[in-house]
Amino acid sequence: MSTISRRSFLKLAGATAVATAGASMLTGCSLVRYVTIIPVLNGEVVQGETPSVPLPGFIKNYDWAFDMVIPIVKKKYANIPGFNEVQFELDKTFRDANNIPACRVFTDSETGKDMMYLAVKCNVIEGTIAIRSTDGRYTKFITDVSLPDTLTELPKEYVQKLLDEDTYYKNYRIPEDEKEQKNLLRSLMNVRMPMAISQEFLAVQDEYLREENRKAGITDIAELSPVKPDGRIYLWQGDITALKVDVIVNAANSQMCGCFHPMHNCVDNIIHSKAGIELRLCCNDIMQKQGHEEPTGQAKITPAFNLPCKYVIHTVGPIVQGRLQKKHEELLASCYRACLELAEKNQVESIAFCCISTGVFCFPNQRAGEIAVETVQKYYEETGSRMKVVFNVFKDEDFAIYNRILR
Numbered sequence: 001m002s003t004i005s006r007r008s009f010l011k012l013a014g015a016t017a018v019a020t021a022g023a024s025m026l027t028g029c030s031l032v033r034y035v036t037i038i039p040v041l042n043g044e045v046v047q048g049e050t051p052s053v054p055l056p057g058f059i060k061n062y063d064w065a066f067d068m069v070i071p072i073v074k075k076k077y078a079n080i081p082g083f084n085e086v087q088f089e090l091d092k093t094f095r096d097a098n099n100i101p102a103c104r105v106f107t108d109s110e111t112g113k114d115m116m117y118l119a120v121k122c123n124v125i126e127g128t129i130a131i132r133s134t135d136g137r138y139t140k141f142i143t144d145v146s147l148p149d150t151l152t153e154l155p156k157e158y159v160q161k162l163l164d165e166d167t168y169y170k171n172y173r174i175p176e177d178e179k180e181q182k183n184l185l186r187s188l189m190n191v192r193m194p195m196a197i198s199q200e201f202l203a204v205q206d207e208y209l210r211e212e213n214r215k216a217g218i219t220d221i222a223e224l225s226p227v228k229p230d231g232r233i234y235l236w237q238g239d240i241t242a243l244k245v246d247v248i249v250n251a252a253n254s255q256m257c258g259c260f261h262p263m264h265n266c267v268d269n270i271i272h273s274k275a276g277i278e279l280r281l282c283c284n285d286i287m288q289k290q291g292h293e294e295p296t297g298q299a300k301i302t303p304a305f306n307l308p309c310k311y312v313i314h315t316v317g318p319i320v321q322g323r324l325q326k327k328h329e330e331l332l333a334s335c336y337r338a339c340l341e342l343a344e345k346n347q348v349e350s351i352a353f354c355c356i357s358t359g360v361f362c363f364p365n366q367r368a369g370e371i372a373v374e375t376v377q378k379y380y381e382e383t384g385s386r387m388k389v390v391f392n393v394f395k396d397e398d399f400a401i402y403n404r405i406l407r
Contacts, residue, residue: 035065035116059116062103066090066118094119156181158204161197162188186273187262194257194284197277209276209306213241218308220244221350221390227406232380233373234390235406236352237399240267241274244308245350245390247301247343251357252314254293256300257283267354271312275305283314297334299342311346313339317357324364329371332357336375344385352390355398369401 035055059065070088094102102119156174159181163169175181219242224234240248250271253259258272258280272279282302287294294300299315315338318331335356343351353372357363369391376389391406393399 035059035069035118055116060105062090062092062116062118065116066120069118070120089121091119091121094121158201159185159188161201162192165192183263189273189277190258190262190264190269191260192277192280194280196281202276202278205276206306209274213274213306213308216242218242218244221352221388224390226388232386232388233376233406234388235393235399235402236390237393237396239270239394240352240354240392241271241307243352243390243392245352245388246309246348247311247313247339247346247351248304248307248309248392249339249351249353249356250312250314251354251359251361252294252316254296254316256287256294256314256316266359271307275307275312278303278305279312297331297338299335299338301342301346309352311343311348313342313351315339315356317361318363320357320362320364324367328363329367332363332368332371333375336372337379340376340379340385340387340389344383344387348387350388350390352392354392355394358398365398366401369398369405373402373405 055065055068059068066088090103092101092103102117105114105116107113108115159174162185163172163174175184216239219236219238221234221244224236227233227235236243248271251267253268259266259269261269263269279302282305283300286300286302294314294316296316296318299313301311301313304310304312315335317335318328320328336353339351339353355365355368356372358365358368372391379385391402393402
């Protein structure tokens, strides 16, 4: 199988995902056959997710199934520029790498569902359509904008799109200086409320942020050396968003939608800025369903979107006003414990902790470091977990504190 570039082909493996929403009109039949399209381009299968489309179970003829599925796809996405130019053709002769016919009917051994696979040849106009999956739960179609191989700056028209969202900025002019443009973009992302935005914008934003994160440098946990003989605990100084681990931990606020202060240097702001607009949308979705602010000492997990890690775990640390109390210490320990448990639940193999609550939440750095290490070590003792933990610090002061505690 070949992997097709996003610019050279829409990952049409997800093309039939569009039919899922439109298939409800067919599910009145009690016997259902799930039809999956296998897209073929230039004689090879295009890799990607292949959601199934339910059709009445009595449909066993490949041509009939094809004739029913493709109109659903075309009708659902007729409004996408260029989609009507994509041509689909059933290929009943195509065989996969193991010489198994792609067009076949079978019963899935795991689910027991009656399945049908269809091999479909398709032509694509260069740079017309792309597909992206945001968090594994659903697939979205977007208009491709003919991006270069690496997008080193966000086109001005996309910065302008954010300015145009609010009449407050109607007279604002985009600066010519590249650094100022980047600061403007980040500021607009920081203050933007969690509301829908075009998939075209997200396509460009994602390409830009991933390239920016790559240029800033990515550190893989495989490159680090553990500070303990058992190989589970690491100490690393730097920007937590540059770590390639399974999970990084975000010290969030109780609204759980990121920092709205433009260009603020808190970890919450930095993580959201480098992950992209999708992270705030995802967090807002979680909070809307929850219906109340996030309590201190608990944790939520989201995709990492454009960060090099896989997930972000968000936790709200205690705010210390005045003298440090036992309750503050218990809540901070609860933050670390909740993150570890949530990570384990999601089969995470490595997690990086920032210094929770030590910034604007005013938890004393020394005691915070002690609680962090004590909680992790206690978790290891109680669970026998082999999950790797990176204590990430940014300031020299915190590095010295953790270095003393761990060694």
